[in-house]
Amino acid sequence: MSRFLFVVLPVASHLNAPLAIGQALRAAGHEVAWCGPRTDLRPLIGPDATLYPTGKRYFRLDGETGMASVRTLWEGHVLPVNRFIRDAVDRAVADHRPDVVVVDQYALVGALAAHRHGVPWATFCVGALELTPPDLPGFGDHVRAQLGRVWAMTDLPVDDAIDLRFSPYLVLGLTSTALTGATPLPARCVLTGPALGHHPDAPAFDWAAWDPSRRHVLVTVGTMAEHLARDFYRRMMAATAALADRVQVVVTASPDVLPEPPAHVLAAPRVPVLELMPRLDAVVSHGGLGTITEALAHGVPVVVAPIRHDHPTVARQVTDAGAGTEVAFASATPADLTAALTAVLDDPGYREGARRVGESFAAAGGAAAAARHLAALAARPIEHCPSGTAALA
Structure with a gap:
């Protein structure tokens, strides 16, 4: 069986899918650990699951739309939270020694920590903004500039072959072609449909x-x-x-x-x-x-x-x-x-x-399919190259 480390962000809508995938991995006998905010994760994963806490940085509320909202997302949310969790995530990868790091698409320092320690990582995409990008003038240029700022948070040399939003090993898109249609998708992307699992913290209802x-x-x-x-x-x-x-x-x-x-x-x-x-x-x-x-x-x-x-x-x-x-x-x-x-x-x-x-x-398979793809990645011989290229045998 294999060891997985999930790196997540403190947003409720970003936790449901990895929780379901983690449940599916555990049901298949794999070991699952977590890296993220203790206050969000512990009620979900239970008292016995391995947790590497990052602390929690709260998001600023904003009311922007269009490209202004994209700029606020990156400059007000994504970059600050990655800077905040960078060291904790790097320590978690070094200490846990997982076979695969499973990274929220916006937890970019999780990908960098895996890259630094020679561990393959998988990206899960809980939204469609990056997976099927909008037709907004300047979107691509702005995002590329922000990715450069994330690389600058570390002492690693920038590798233009790696788009930190999309793992070169495996990208999990939580949708299907019934919605994405013919839109081009990132390399090594599989669409599993939504990952639906048990929510231990589900509130009561009247x-x-x-x-x-x-x-x-x-x-x-x-x-x-x-x-x-x-x-x-x-x-x-x-x-x-x-x-x-x-x-x-x-x-x-x-x-x-x-x-x-x-x-x-x-x-x-x-x-x-x-x-x-x-x-x-x-x-x-x-x-x-x-x-x-x-x-x-x-x-x-x-x-x-x-x-x-x-x-x-x-x-x-x-x-x-x-x-x-x-x-x-x-x-x-x-x-x-x-x-x-x-x-x-x-x-x-x-x-x-x-x-x-x-x-x-x-038909896409949901959380169980995502878990199978992750298990296959963990079992696959991978030659990790310092240049950032990844050769899968």
Whole structure:
């Protein structure tokens, strides 16, 4: 059996997939260790799992869109957190001596630490921003410049043959061609579909308030954009009020964002999403790939209100697949939102499109398939070259 070290970032949406893959690896008899923030990881991995803590650097909230949001992502989030965890990650790789390091796409110093210590690494992509890049002027040039700044955090010579976002050994894309279509993908990339597993920290839910006589809709903007959603939620409440006789809405929102939810709405800061999905009739989402793929894996059609980063790309992929429809996050009126939600609830074509995408995810294999690819990488003879090239026998 092989030894794996996961290097993760302190963002809830970035933890679900590696947790599921780690569970699949452990079920197959492999040893799994973790490197990341103790406060986020310990409730997920349990008291006995090996953990190399990095400490935690909180992200600044921002309201940018387009290329401005990409610049903020890299300069305000990715670079500072990599600088913050660099030494802890390097020590973890040196101490644990894994056969493979499994790295969040934005935990770039994990790739550098593996490279330094002559260990193959795999990248997992929880979003679509880098995997299927947007058509934004200057995107490629900006990202390349930021990657140069990450190399500069170490004493390693820059190797232009290595794109730190994509391992030269294995890249795990948590989607399928039913969404990506014919978009070119990185070398050595395999699409496994979403990695869905057990969430030990899933919150309780008020099932007594669940009305089985009505259809059910989940409305969520994820964990990083709630501060932008107050007006969007207000419009959604007005939109769903017109459907309250037949629809019950579950909203992930803190009380300060949605202080007085109407009677047809169940609001909570967190909900057990994977428990809800089989019971839902539609999802309204900002377009985070995790939420969207969780919904489509269960054949649930979606209304996508993209905000920034990869959200517009995901929205386009969803509409191209016939699995949902898109609305404008900032400007859709309650009437627009009612019409979009009614469409995905009542037009069977959207549910059929979601079902087709879900079948493609099931065929791709999910967490079990990702674990098999990682185990194969660990078992494969690899000649690691100091220049950064990787020859797989």
